[in-house]
Amino acid sequence: MATTHSKPRLHNAMWPGIVGKGPDTPEPFIDLDTMLDLTAAAEVDGVKFDGVDLFMSDPHTSIDSTDDDLKVLADKLAARNLVCGSFVAPVWAPLGGGSAMGNEMEVRKFLEQVRKACVIGRKMTALGVRPSGVIRIDSAVGPDEWYKDPKAGTSRIAKTFREAGEIAAAEGQRLAAEGEICWAGMHGWDHMVRLLEEVNMPNVVGFQADMAHTMLYTLGYNSPESRIAQETDKSQIFDALKKVTSALRPWTFDFHVAQNDGTVKGQGSHDKTGRHCAADDPNGLMNIVQVAGLWMRDEKGEPTRKFEHICWDGCMFTNETMTNPQTWNKILATMIEVRNAHGWD
Incomplete structure (x- = not known):
């Protein structure tokens, strides 16, 4: 497969080795070295992945990593001719964070996890292995709590995100809020727009679009009032996605290619x-x-050139699928097709 563009760089997500796995689940964690090796080994007609996006959580990369730990990580990446890009900050209570809509203590924990992730991001850039990327966050609380008082809930999350944005800016970082149906105030495309508008930090706090999640936006999962596609019909979903992307594209900092x-x-x-x-x-x-x-x-059909890298997300793939080298060759081929169609030099 010929490659016609050099940008954006092509990344693979590492968190599918952790999310939904481990003790008390059907499948064990896949360690970071294995995920890196699988990514580095993928190749389609001489084209390889350029890098990875990381989850700042054990057992992959501790949010409390020391400078020595980060140097080891940087060396692992360099040895495989990979760079890193965007990071997932572990803002959820089970990982040491707290609800962005919660009490003062919960919010303080949330913000501390953001601060730690931003510091790691700055240090990895200084180590020469992170040429681009954002810190990914969400509200770390479910929609049910938000529906008790939607207006107050959005305002509370927005306040927390603004404080997080100030922390990120001080470290030279940007934050991308992931639109996912399981997070309060972000569980519907229109709710997500209102939240970002209330945060009102467009150069620092933006949106992280994952195609698997944003497709569900059109069907109104967890937010029936937001539904704009009435059937799971490809053409209807595509037309509905035109409305979703038009509303959220101006806010989008980070982009995951995926299927649903x-x-x-x-x-x-x-x-x-x-x-x-x-x-x-x-x-x-x-x-x-x-x-x-x-x-x-953009609306005129021109490449926005807003993403220095794009990332494949296969969250909660089975371990059998993830350890099959052909999985990553097929994914890489798809990523090359995306870049050929919409990339630039």
Whole structure:
């Protein structure tokens, strides 16, 4: 497969080795070295992944990593000809964080996790292995709590996100709030827009679009009032996604390529959310390259050039699927198609 553009760089997500896995789940963690090796080994007609996006949580990368720990991580990446990009900050209570909509103590824990992730981001850039990337966050609380008082809930989350944005800016970082149906105030595309508008820090706090999650936005999972596609029909979903992307594209800092079959999945401690399907899943409801263009091109059809890298997300894939080298070759081929269609030099 010929590659026609050099940008954006192509990354693979490391958190599918952790999320929904581990003790009390059907599958064990996949360690970071294995995830890095699988990523580095993938190759399609001489093209390889350029880097990875990381989860700042044990057992992969501790949020309390020392400078020595980070140097080891940087060396691991460099040895595999990979860089790192965006980081997931572990803002949830089970990982030491707290609700962005919670009491003073919970919010303080949330902000401390953001601060630690931002510091790691700055240090990895200084080590020469992080040329671009954001810190990913969410509200770390479910929609049910938000529905008790939606206006107050959004205002509380917005206040926390503004404080987090100030922390990020001081470290030279930006924050991307992931629109996912399981997070309060972010569980519907219109709610997400209102939250970002209330935060009102467009150069620091933006949106992280994952195609598997944003597709579910059109169907109104967890937010029936936000539904704009009435059927799981490919053409109807594509038309609905035009409205979603038009509203959220101006806020979007970070972009995940993914597939979804219109269903949800939860595993381990992770609530039900968009099911990430294989790149060639026959039940997938999106033409991946076509839908990626809604995020990567502006209203005039020109590439936005806003993403220095794009990332594949296969969250909660089975370990059997993830340890099959062919999985990553198929994904890489899809990523190359996306870049060929919507990239630049």
